Amino acid sequence: MEDIRNAILEFAEKSKKSKFYFSDMEKAVKKVIPDVKARMVKKAATSLINEEKLIYFSTGSTTMYGLKGKGQTEDH
Amino acid sequence: MAFEPNEPQEKIKYDEMRIYSDEELNNYTEEELKNFKTKHDTPMCDDLESGPWPSFVADAKREALHRRKLADDRILLSAETVEDTLGQLEDSFVDGETHWKHGGIVGVFGYGGGVIGRYSDLQEKYPAVAHFHTLRVNQPMSKFYNTDFLRTICDLWEYRGSGMMNMHGSTGDIILLGTTTEQLEPIFYQMTHEMQQDLGGSGSNLRSPSCCLGRARCEWSCIDTQDMCYELTHYYQDELHRPAFPYKFKFKFDGCPNGCVASIARSDMSFIGTWKDDIRIDQDAVQAYIAGDIAPNGGAHAGKDWGKFDIQKEVINLCPTACMWMEDGKLMIDNKECTRCMHCINTMPQALRPGADTGVSILFGAKAPILEGAQMAVLTVPFMKCEPPYENIKDLVEKVWDWWMEEGKNRERLGELIQRWGLPKFLEVIGLPPMPQMVTEPRSNPYIFWKAEEVPGGFKRNIEDYRVKHMR
Ligand code: HEM
Ligand code: HEM
Numbered sequence: 371m372e373d374i375r376n377a378i379l380e381f382a383e384k385s386k387k388s389k390f391y392f393s394d395m396e397k398a399v400k401k402v403i404p405d406v407k408a409r410m411v412k413k414a415a416t417s418l419i420n421e422e423k424l425i426y427f428s429t430g431s432t433t434m435y436g437l438k439g440k441g442q443t444e445d446h
Numbered sequence: 447m448a449f450e451p452n453e454p455q456e457k458i459k460y461d462e463m464r465i466y467s468d469e470e471l472n473n474y475t476e477e478e479l480k481n482f483k484t485k486h487d488t489p490m491c492d493d494l495e496s497g498p499w500p501s502f503v504a505d506a507k508r509e510a511l512h513r514r515k516l517a518d519d520r521i522l523l524s525a526e527t528v529e530d531t532l533g534q535l536e537d538s539f540v541d542g543e544t545h546w547k548h549g550g551i552v553g554v555f556g557y558g559g560g561v562i563g564r565y566s567d568l569q570e571k572y573p574a575v576a577h578f579h580t581l582r583v584n585q586p587m588s589k590f591y592n593t594d595f596l597r598t599i600c601d602l603w604e605y606r607g608s609g610m611m612n613m614h615g616s617t618g619d620i621i622l623l624g625t626t627t628e629q630l631e632p633i634f635y636q637m638t639h640e641m642q643q644d645l646g647g648s649g650s651n652l653r654s655p656s657c658c659l660g661r662a663r664c665e666w667s668c669i670d671t672q673d674m675c676y677e678l679t680h681y682y683q684d685e686l687h688r689p690a691f692p693y694k695f696k697f698k699f700d701g702c703p704n705g706c707v708a709s710i711a712r713s714d715m716s717f718i719g720t721w722k723d724d725i726r727i728d729q730d731a732v733q734a735y736i737a738g739d740i741a742p743n744g745g746a747h748a749g750k751d752w753g754k755f756d757i758q759k760e761v762i763n764l765c766p767t768a769c770m771w772m773e774d775g776k777l778m779i780d781n782k783e784c785t786r787c788m789h790c791i792n793t794m795p796q797a798l799r800p801g802a803d804t805g806v807s808i809l810f811g812a813k814a815p816i817l818e819g820a821q822m823a824v825l826t827v828p829f830m831k832c833e834p835p836y837e838n839i840k841d842l843v844e845k846v847w848d849w850w851m852e853e854g855k856n857r858e859r860l861g862e863l864i865q866r867w868g869l870p871k872f873l874e875v876i877g878l879p880p881m882p883q884m885v886t887e888p889r890s891n892p893y894i895f896w897k898a899e900e901v902p903g904g905f906k907r908n909i910e911d912y913r914v915k916h917m918r
């Protein structure tokens with residue numbers, strides 16, 4: 371679990387965009403940990419959300435993830 | 447079977463939960479309403495009140511007056527939320543575009559759905575709606591609630607929101623329109639802790655599942671839609687609240703092919719109750735309809751004299767598969783040809799009933815995107831048994847989700863993925879053999895490419911030899 375969390379955070383920090391889709395995050399984790407299951411990536415991402423390291427960004431129809439503190443973070 | 451909640455439920459009593467007194471709730475007269483001028487001139491909105499139907503503009507004006515007359519400390523948002531909403535709507539009509547900015551990070555702790563960030567792009571002109579987030583409230587099954595519940599929700603929303611709500615959004619949720627970020631957690635707390643009421647889905651989530659009245663009110667229901675919807679809503683809480691899908695995903699449950707929640711058109715996975723055996727016929731009641739002793743269609747369409755009921759003209763000739771006839775004064779049905787259109791049953795409900803061996807048909811892939819146009823669901827599972835705790839249904843759901851999460855592009859609905867890969871691939875994923883019922887009409891989707899192991903004896907063919915003569 372910890373290695374998945376680290377891979378997510380590394381991807382989120384390096385990513386050029388401040389918001390990204392779940393599947394892009396999953397692909398990035400797969401590069402580091404090839405046999406990882408989507409469900410595990412989701413669990414790890416949820417734990418990072420609960421620790422307020424990641425945030426959800428939603429338009430209402432789709433949801434993206436982002437690193438807390440990167441890009442737009444508060445109300446505009 | 448009596449309803450058993452997954453966790454103990456308390457009865458909500460409005461008198462214990464209420465925020466407003468009766469005087470506050472009824473704080474204006476019809477005379478005052480007639481003379482009431484809202485803050486902004488809104489001629490185009492006003493025009494909507496002139497049609498034959500009740501208008502949301504008329505409702506909004508009542509609410510605007512009501513809020514004006516509440517004391518300042520009795521509402522936490524501005525008293526002018528409704529008036530600014532109307533003002534901004536008027537500007538949108540004039541400009542031909544929306545003035546709502548979409549999206550944001552707003553939400554309640556740990557949830558990736560249920561709250562939708564909305565901001566005005568005319569904040570100086572309409573300060574009361576500068577921050578105007580929407581909440582989705584997961585409606586109870588079949589939208590069965592009592593007035594204690596509704597009044598409690600209304601009070602809460604008057605106090606901590608704009609006072610405007612929408613019953614219901616097309617997903618089914620109660621939509622609370624417009625509040626500020628700081629009100630989100632208190633509203634969420636009160637709903638979950640004091641009303642046992644959850645938020646619904648939004649974003650790349652499972653959306654609030656919804657169902658028809660089902661066995662609670664309707665004798666045609668072939669499945670317990672309420673129980674199924676309740677069970678799957680609870681079972682898939684993680685999918686409802688923590689988004690990880692490529693896009694939205696909807697379940698809807700119709701108890702019979704009449705489709706009162708239109709699951710076939712509005713859900714990625716549509717469940718429609720059906721039967722496997724024969725339509726049950728009461729021949730005496732058939733005779734009573736023919737003799738005019740029972741009104742057809744349960745007495746509906748009675749506003750006009752349609753003449754004497756004619757079973758040949760009104761039922762037999764309208765059967766889409768021509769599988770009914772009269773023989774020695776008895777109504778006959780060739781059940782293997784019946785497509786469960788429900789017409790005969792709807793017309794003569796006392797004489798005809800769905801069969802007794804019931805289950806669901808499952809269809810996939812409906813969507814109604816703004817840009818590309820609507821698409822109906824495709825019948826994929828003609829019949830499946832459907833009993834609590836619905837293990838077979840859950841297995842199927844998870845196969846579908848695993849594939850879609852693996853192969854779906856960002857913002858690609860399941861129906862689009864099935865089109866991109868073809869129905870045969872989808873059948874392979876869910877482990878079903880192709881069947882004639884899956885073909886909408888001849889030549890629309892007939893291409894099934896057999897593999898050697900699927901054909902008895904297999905076949906030997908060297909694709910390289912073939913390609914020598916037939917280049918790609
Ligand atoms: C008694 C003789 C024949 C009968 C009863 C017959 C019957 C049929 C039928 C029922 C179809 C399917 C129609 C459809 O639903 O699309 C068909 C398609 C076809 N037949 Fe024949 N056929 C006969 C002779 C021939 C001959 C002699 C040829 C070629 C020289 C031929 C070439 C084709 C082709 C190419 C198609 C496919 C057309 C398409 O869908 O693009 N048929 N035929
Ligand atoms: C200059 C001559 C020809 C041209 C430009 C031509 C063009 C075409 C085209 C564009 C198609 C549709 C392909 C598709 O969309 O699947 C077609 C189909 C067909 N052509 Fe031709 N063709 C020619 C000559 C012939 C000849 C001489 C024959 C038979 C001896 C023939 C038999 C067929 C048949 C049977 C089909 C239907 C194939 C199918 O149903 O999949 N064509 N042709």
Ligand code: SF4
Nearest residue numbers: 658664667701702706
């Ligand atoms: S869909 Fe069928 S079972 Fe459900 S309420 Fe409508 S008619 Fe009744």
Ligand code: SF4
Nearest residue numbers: 765784785787788790
């Ligand atoms: S349900 Fe429809 S298809 Fe079936 S017998 Fe009645 S009218 Fe015909």
